[in-house]
Amino acid sequence: MAINFDKRKLPRKILLPIVLLALGVGGVVLLVASKSKPAPVQAQEQSWVVAVQSALPQAVAPTLALFGRVESPRAAKLTAALSADVRAVPVREGLTVQSGQLLVQLDDREARLAVARRRAELAQIEALVDSEIQRHESDLAALAHERTLLDLNEKALLRARDLRTKNLASQAAVEEAQQAVERQFLALQTRSLAVNDHPARQAELQARRARAQAELELARLDLSRTRVSAPYAGRVARVAVAPGDRVTVGAVLVEMYDTQALEVRAQIPAAHVATLQRTLDEQVLVSGSGRVEGATIALTLDRLGGQVGIGSGGMDGLFGVVEGAAGLALGAFVDLVIQLPPVADVVALPYAALYGVDRIYVMREGRMRGVQVTVMGEQRSADGSARALVQGAELQAGDAVIITQLPNAVDGLKVTTPES
Numbered sequence: 001m002a003i004n005f006d007k008r009k010l011p012r013k014i015l016l017p018i019v020l021l022a023l024g025v026g027g028v029v030l031l032v033a034s035k036s037k038p039a040p041v042q043a044q045e046q047s048w049v050v051a052v053q054s055a056l057p058q059a060v061a062p063t064l065a066l067f068g069r070v071e072s073p074r075a076a077k078l079t080a081a082l083s084a085d086v087r088a089v090p091v092r093e094g095l096t097v098q099s100g101q102l103l104v105q106l107d108d109r110e111a112r113l114a115v116a117r118r119r120a121e122l123a124q125i126e127a128l129v130d131s132e133i134q135r136h137e138s139d140l141a142a143l144a145h146e147r148t149l150l151d152l153n154e155k156a157l158l159r160a161r162d163l164r165t166k167n168l169a170s171q172a173a174v175e176e177a178q179q180a181v182e183r184q185f186l187a188l189q190t191r192s193l194a195v196n197d198h199p200a201r202q203a204e205l206q207a208r209r210a211r212a213q214a215e216l217e218l219a220r221l222d223l224s225r226t227r228v229s230a231p232y233a234g235r236v237a238r239v240a241v242a243p244g245d246r247v248t249v250g251a252v253l254v255e256m257y258d259t260q261a262l263e264v265r266a267q268i269p270a271a272h273v274a275t276l277q278r279t280l281d282e283q284v285l286v287s288g289s290g291r292v293e294g295a296t297i298a299l300t301l302d303r304l305g306g307q308v309g310i311g312s313g314g315m316d317g318l319f320g321v322v323e324g325a326a327g328l329a330l331g332a333f334v335d336l337v338i339q340l341p342p343v344a345d346v347v348a349l350p351y352a353a354l355y356g357v358d359r360i361y362v363m364r365e366g367r368m369r370g371v372q373v374t375v376m377g378e379q380r381s382a383d384g385s386a387r388a389l390v391q392g393a394e395l396q397a398g399d400a401v402i403i404t405q406l407p408n409a410v411d412g413l414k415v416t417t418p419e420s
Helices: 010-034 109-165 171-196 198-224 270-281
Strands: 052-054 058-060 063-071 075-079 084-088 102-106 227-229 234-239 252-257 263-269 287-292 295-304 314-323 333-339 343-349 359-364 367-372 374-380 386-391 400-402
Touching: 063 287, 063 374, 102 252, 109 171, 109 198, 171 198, 263 270, 263 295, 263 333, 270 295, 270 314, 287 314, 295 333, 343 374
Parallel strands: none
Antiparallel strands: 052 400, 058 343, 063 263, 063 333, 075 252, 084 102, 102 227, 234 252, 263 314, 287 295, 287 333, 295 314, 343 386, 359 367, 359 400, 374 386
């Protein structure tokens, strides 16, 4: 079978799709070409909203916050002066006692026996002293008689010799008279020696009496030490013994401290030591206050410490307690604030204005500018809030100090105030 094609209809079937495709492409190109172009987006710098405070330099008396501890130069450890048993302990830890009040009573029987023995020894020596005085008086009286007897014997010897020359006495009679003279001479010498030796014997007895008196006083002192009393009014910090204990010499019995001599030791930073020392030298009062477990105490700086510890950042200050000492306990920690001498040309700023310890930012021409400062102390208000007192050569009066803490604070950062 033969197929016949119409040669006129064939080109029309091919051209129609081509025309339609060309029209579609042209339409797309026309739409793209006629599309409006958006304006280019321009990046804008972010501005941070901050609060500012005008810098107003003025003379301000700064305060200094310190951390101290209660101590006392009159804290005593009362020890046993002799070995004895503890008979009674009428006090307890924490009690307030008066001067002379009994704290510990030791067994005094041994001490009383020692006193009696020493008293007897002294009485014996006193008797020897009296005996020596009587003996010396007797020797003085006998010495005169001994001399008289020597004179009589010498006269008898002369008579015997005279009779012997006249053959009226024997040689034996002369020799007997001579022996009598020699014996009396020896007796006189012995008596004279006894008289002359009296000062030495008396001095020895006086020395023995003085020693016996000293030993008696020592025994009485030991007896008095069996009663351990408070050396001053204060508080008992510790009781180390109980009735029935046996204590030896030097054993700690009671620890106590004078509540009227309490002071607070606190370390003062090195930057303020020279100022406070000069203030003390000028006899200017440096006062302050402290808080101990909610209670308030009044303090005054009494003196600075005598040494600086290794690695220490300052020197200890010793503050006397003017008011509130009754409620203080030895070793208690104290938060104290002292009033320093006025400092000229300082600016009081919130601590939020500080970056580190020596830098703040001011707003100039809408941007942050860093300023180096020195913290001269702080100012505390009645409500307890604190502000830093700063000085800086680059800080000018009227500067807008940024008091908002920004974590990304850098020189040149754009800032604005809420009012802008």
